Amino acid sequence: MYDVILPLKLFKSNKLTxxxxxxxxxxxxxxxxxxxVMNGLTVDFIDKNHDFFSDCIISTDxxxxxxxxxxxxxxxxxxDFVESATPVINTFGLVKSDSSGKNAALSLMGIALDSHTKxxxxxQSLYYRKEKPLLAFAPSYNPELPGCVIGVDLLxxxxxxxxxxxxxILPRWSYGITCFPLTPKGTxxxxxxxxxxNTRTFYYSDNSNSGLAKIDSTVVYLPFEQLQSMTGMNIxxxxxxxxxxxxxxxxDFNKSVEKTTALWKDFVGLKxxxxxxxLFKTVNVQDFKSYRRESIAPMEKERAMLLLLFLxxxxxxxxxxxxxxxxxxxxxxxxxxxxxSIGASQFGIMRVFLRYAVLTGLxxxxxxxxxxxxxxxxxNSLEDWLxxxxxxxxxxxxxxxxxxxxxxxxxxxxxxxxxxAVIACLLGAMLPxxxxxxxxxxxxxxxxxx
Amino acid sequence: xIENNYILTCRDIFKSYRMxxxxxxxxxxxxxxxxxxxxxxxxxxxxxxxxxxLHILGALDKPDKGSVFFQGKNISxxxxxxxxxxxxxxxxxxxxxxxLLDELTVLQxxxxxxxxxxxxxxxxxxxxxxxxxxxxxxxxxxxxxxxEHRPYQLSGGERQRVAIARALINxxxxxxxxxxxxxxxxxxxxxxxKIFEKLHSAGQxxxxxxxDDRIAEKASKIIKLADGxxxxx
Numbered sequence: 001m002y003d004v005i006l007p008l009k010l011f012k013s014n015k016l017t018x019x020x021x022x023x024x025x026x027x028x029x030x031x032x033x034x035x036x037v038m039n040g041l042t043v044d045f046i047d048k049n050h051d052f053f054s055d056c057i058i059s060t061d062x063x064x065x066x067x068x069x070x071x072x073x074x075x076x077x078x079x080d081f082v083e084s085a086t087p088v089i090n091t092f093g094l095v096k097s098d099s100s101g102k103n104a105a106l107s108l109m110g111i112a113l114d115s116h117t118k119x120x121x122x123x124q125s126l127y128y129r130k131e132k133p134l135l136a137f138a139p140s141y142n143p144e145l146p147g148c149v150i151g152v153d154l155l156x157x158x159x160x161x162x163x164x165x166x167x168x169i170l171p172r173w174s175y176g177i178t179c180f181p182l183t184p185k186g187t188x189x190x191x192x193x194x195x196x197x198n199t200r201t202f203y204y205s206d207n208s209n210s211g212l213a214k215i216d217s218t219v220v221y222l223p224f225e226q227l228q229s230m231t232g233m234n235i236x237x238x239x240x241x242x243x244x245x246x247x248x249x250x251x252d253f254n255k256s257v258e259k260t261t262a263l264w265k266d267f268v269g270l271k272x273x274x275x276x277x278x279l280f281k282t283v284n285v286q287d288f289k290s291y292r293r294e295s296i297a298p299m300e301k302e303r304a305m306l307l308l309l310f311l312x313x314x315x316x317x318x319x320x321x322x323x324x325x326x327x328x329x330x331x332x333x334x335x336x337x338x339x340x341s342i343g344a345s346q347f348g349i350m351r352v353f354l355r356y357a358v359l360t361g362l363x364x365x366x367x368x369x370x371x372x373x374x375x376x377x378x379x380n381s382l383e384d385w386l387x388x389x390x391x392x393x394x395x396x397x398x399x400x401x402x403x404x405x406x407x408x409x410x411x412x413x414x415x416x417x418x419x420x421a422v423i424a425c426l427l428g429a430m431l432p433x434x435x436x437x438x439x440x441x442x443x444x445x446x447x448x449x450x
Numbered sequence: 451x452i453e454n455n456y457i458l459t460c461r462d463i464f465k466s467y468r469m470x471x472x473x474x475x476x477x478x479x480x481x482x483x484x485x486x487x488x489x490x491x492x493x494x495x496x497x498x499x500x501x502x503x504l505h506i507l508g509a510l511d512k513p514d515k516g517s518v519f520f521q522g523k524n525i526s527x528x529x530x531x532x533x534x535x536x537x538x539x540x541x542x543x544x545x546x547x548x549x550l551l552d553e554l555t556v557l558q559x560x561x562x563x564x565x566x567x568x569x570x571x572x573x574x575x576x577x578x579x580x581x582x583x584x585x586x587x588x589x590x591x592x593x594x595x596x597x598e599h600r601p602y603q604l605s606g607g608e609r610q611r612v613a614i615a616r617a618l619i620n621x622x623x624x625x626x627x628x629x630x631x632x633x634x635x636x637x638x639x640x641x642x643x644k645i646f647e648k649l650h651s652a653g654q655x656x657x658x659x660x661x662d663d664r665i666a667e668k669a670s671k672i673i674k675l676a677d678g679x680x681x682x683x
Contacts, residue, residue: 001573002565009553338549341510342563342616343538345531442511445545 002339003348007355016328017360023320024364024421025371031310031417032372032409037379038306039413040406042299046289048211049296051121053288055253056245056260060282063091063231064186065239067276072267073115073243081251081259086115087240089227094178095220098201106154107219108179110227110240113137119246125208127152128170137223139205140170146226147205148175153217155207160387164209173204177220181232184239184276189232198230214295237276253287261285314424321357321428329353329432336436337444346437353433354426361425365418372414376407456519457623457655458484458507463516465502476502477513478678484624484671489650490657491669498675500659501628507657508541508626509533521623538567542617544627548609550601550616557597560584560615580619587615591645607638614645625649627658631665643668 011017060066069087076085089110096103113134117123123133126149128140137147156164178199181189189196202222210216225234233239247256268280289296329336336349375382383405386392394405463480466473476499484490484507494500505511506518509525518525525536537543542563550559564580565573573580588594591611601609610630617625627646631639647668650656658669666672674681 001568001570001577002562004570005558005565006551006553009551013553334549335551338551339562339566341508341537341543341545341549343534343536343566345534348566440511442505445510445549 002344003351003355006352007359010328010332010352010356011359011363014328014331016324016331020321020324020328020360020425021364021367023324024317024361024425025368027313027317027424028365028368028417028421029372029375031313031420032369032414033375033379034306035310035413035417036372036376036409037406038303040408042303044211044406045299046296049292050288051124052210052212052215053291054119054244054246056247056257056285056287057242057291058245058260058264058283058285059090059242059291060279060284062186062279062282063241064182064184064279065089065231065233065241066279066283067184067237067239068267068271068274069240069243070238072264075263075267076243076245076260079259079263081248081256083246083248084115084118085243085245086112086119087224088116088242088244089224089231089233090241091179091227091231093220093230096176096178098174098176107215108177108227109219109221110224110231111221112224116224116244119244122208122210125210126206127164127166127209128206136206136221139172139203141172142203145203146200146223148177148202149206149208149221150175150204151216151219151221152207152209153213154220155204160393161384166207170206171204174201175204175220176201177222177230179227179230181230181235183232184236184279189235200226200230212295237274239276239279257285257287314420317421317424318428321360321425322431325353325357325429325432326435328356329436332436333439333444336439337441340439340441341445349437350433353429353436357425357429357433358422360429361422362418364425365421368421369414369418372409376409379407380404455485456483457486457488457521458482458657459519459522460503460507460513461517461519463503463506463513463518465499465506465511465513475678477506480516480675480678480680482507482673482680484655484657486623486655487650487653488655488671489646489669490671490673491666492657492659492673492675493661493663493666494675495661499678500661500675503675504626504628504657504659507624508543509536510543535567538563539620540623542620542622542625544610544613544617544625544630546629546632548601548606548613548633550609550612552601555598555600556588556593556604556612557581557584559601559612560587560619563616563619584615584619587618588612591615605638606634607641610634610638610642611645614642618649624655624657627656629659629661631660631662639665 073085073087076082091108092105093108094103095106111122113136117133123130126133126136129136135143136149139145139147152164156166158164176199178197180197183189208216208221228234228238245260247253264285271277271280339349383394460480460482463477465477466475480503492500492503502511506513509518509528512526520536520540525533528536551562554562561580561584564576568576585594585597588597591614593608593611593615596604596608601612604612630646631642634642643665646656646658650670658665660666
């Protein structure tokens with residue numbers, strides 16, 4: 001029982017405890033705040049990719065695309081694990097603003113609004129047609145005109161708070177968009193001896209804010225069939241560049257990807273005698289994370305590096321606790337001698353100091369977690385205040401597509417960090433505790449007695 | 451195991467220490483018998499080995515050679531667990547510098563001895579009895595009003611009485627006292643000595659180390675240590 005009471009008494013009375021608790025609390029605070037922010041940014045980025053690309057993507061890097069996509073989408077829709085699927089064309093084109101005369105080579109994305117809005121979160125990315133996404137390509141000032149949706153960062157400025165300065169009324173802007181059509185064999189379509197180019201005028205009908213900076217600053221969305229004809233993908237068997245697939249709720253994600261892959265293989269086998277069968281060779285079936293690995297992998301690597309850094313923070317905590325407990329045990333050697341003289345065992349002494357360490361870890365973790373939660377709860381207001389007062393921003397909102405700084409640590413992170421703090425305290429206290437337990441009580445208590 | 455009426459016996463005890471390059475032979479073949487109910491005073495000059503002998507008798511230290519028997523059982527052969535139990539239940543130590551735990555109250559300092567050998571459940575079952583015994587002891591030693599005080603709030607004499615209460619709480623067979631009045635003024639020292647006399651008259655076996663002849667005279671047997679051996683009477 002003494003090994004329950006004494007740790008509490010030592011914890012309450014020893015001033016060095018405050019140092020140990022503070023050391024643990026600071027480490028816990030730092031880990032929770034940084035992990036919450038960094039994790040939040042990574043998870044947010046992955047979620048935005050998921051919103052944009054849906055669950056699974058069948059795609060080719062070739063600008064020629066692949067054929068028979070519509071038949072495969074029909075077979076996918078009849079399967080038990082697919083909620084919806086939509087064809088997509090990814091290509092490049094020259095976009096010339098009729099009002100400014102400026103032009104740029106941009107990515108063009110052909111989407112079929114009815115299936116695309118069912119498969120992805122495209123509707124939520126719109127500004128003017130959020131409520132009526134099927135009219136996204138119909139300019140509000142004249143729905144009969146051919147419309148285009150433009151990536152928000154291509155058109156709209158952001159203020160220093162990160163808010164887009166949208167026009168209240170949709171401006172009547174038109175763009176000449178030029179594509180170079182390709183045959184199924186990958187050659188440019190020619191008219192006589194000159195290269196054929198398709199130029200059509202589209203009117204600005206909306207902008208899309210996907211939250212993915214690279215996409216929002218380079219992509220112009222066009223109606224699927226129009227882009228298909230402009231790129232020559234309607235010549236021969238109609239072609240698409242990708243199929244985005246959304247799985248049904250509750251369907252096992254990995255198994256659904258495997259099933260899609262198997263279905264695709266079967267489909268390619270069935271179409272082996274098609275005149276565009278060669279185009280299937282460049283087609284891959286991937287989940288959205290694999291498809292976007294070039295963007296997601298660096299962030300996940302950063303997160304892994306961060307975990308490594310926090311392992312070092314953990315080691316520093318262990319060392320700090322070791323030093324503090326070494327001092328505590330040194331100051332308590334007389335008490336250890338007394339306890340041994342009245343029959344306390346080595347393990348009993350160890351229990352006293354290890355429980356003291358656990359208590360230090362628990363209280364330190366509780367203080368650190370409480371501090372981190374309060375700080376995170378106010379991190380955005382704090383940043384706003386710093387910006388108003390001193391002009392400081394953690395991320396320049398004119399450059400980075402970050403709304404609020406992530407401030408929700410979730411339930412698991414504080415528990416994991418608290419457990420790690422307690423383990424760090426146990427490890428740090430272990431050596432001093434063993435030393436305490438092995439002390440010879442005669443050596444401790446002998447005062448001028450030899 | 452040896453058959454006799456002695457509560458404590460030591461045979462041919464040798465003990466030495468190494469202090470840097472110096473090898474100190476502190477005890478050189480001590481033979482000692484303590485009968486039940488006896489008040490033995492161990493006298494000797496500083497460094498004569500009195501405290502070392504007391505520590506060996508109480509199993510706080512091990513002799514280099516020789517054996518200590520408690521009620522005929524060789525305590526040198528005890529396992530670690532049994533030695534801890536022996537120190538807790540059979541022996542009560544009283545030190546010159548009181549050695550109380552500063553974090554605990556007077557009552558808790560007395561109760562720490564029965565706590566040491568109780569598990570949490572055992573303590574919950576028996577704590578009421580132990581608290582009653584501790585309160586009784588504190589009452590007998592005139593410390594009832596001090597029960598909730600901390601050691602630093604007590605005088606030297608009061609602290610030593612708390613240490614005596616802690617030594618007595620488990621009703622040990624032997625009290626080993628290492629110069630219990632050595633750190634007290636003569637008046638307070640006399641008060642403490644009276645407590646030991648009272649305990650002795652109640653049948654308590656006491657082995658007390660002292661270099662004070664006045665205190666040694668109160669004992670029923672005096673053993674004088676000189677140069678690591680028992681000097682002839």
